[in-house]
Amino acid sequence: EIVLTQSPGTLSLSPGERATLSCRASQSVSSDYLAWCQQKPGQAPRLLIYRASSRATGIPDRFSGSGSGTDFTLTISRLEPEDFAVYYCQQYGSSPYTFGQGTKLEIK
Amino acid sequence: EVQLVQSGAEVKEPGESLRISCKGSGYSFTSYWISWVRQMPGKGLEWMGRIDPSDSYTNYSPSFQGHVTISADKSISTAYLQWSSLRASDTAMYYCARGRYSSSSALGYWGQGTLVTVSS
Secondary structure, three states: OOOEEEEOOEEEEOOOOOEEEEEEEOOOOHHHOEEEEEEOOOOOOEEEEEOOOEEOOOOOOOEEEEEEOOEEEEEEOOOOHHHOOEEEEEEOOOOOOEEOOOEEEEEO | OOEEEEOOOEEEOOOOOEEEEEEEEOOOHHHOOEEEEEEOOOOOEEEEEEEEOOOOEEEEOOOOEOOEEEEEEHHHOEEEEEEOOOOHHHOEEEEEEEEOOOOOOOEEEEOOOEEEEEOO
């Protein structure tokens, strides 16, 4: 089973700032099948990025993903008020699929 | 429009059985695996397993194998998650989800969630 470790656990930033979230895998993620999703309180998760760097339909271009193998990054170029939420990485390249423990992005 | 609509909240006692559902619409139900994801109160997401509705082949996370059963009825485009004997630790929100662009792609369509509360 691939273990995903996200850092930091909590990130405190202000609107307009740049956010960089990390996801490290315990072994190489097959075909870079690494996704990022956003979850707000009381809502289901929303897919942002798939296959490490492809934005899902309708996702603003301030969200970008990068990385390959075992190290992946989600970058939000300029934070909007609606971006403060919890972010999870997920690998879907091998079973069992696994999620990281999440990074909470909070307003400073 | 692709939709996954889940059954309503449940309150059960330890030891009871339960089946919750997830109905797909707006797409060919048999063309996409359905996954189930658990979220315990205040915690992160955990992938439980998935089913291929075309032939009911299942694949479980070792963490959940043997405690839950995933099934599907393709005639009514519905997937199920069931327990034969609930524990208090099963209290959680449960989501169904499917791949966004293909059966093997990232989970991009999600149900609204079913809250299961197990308490005596």
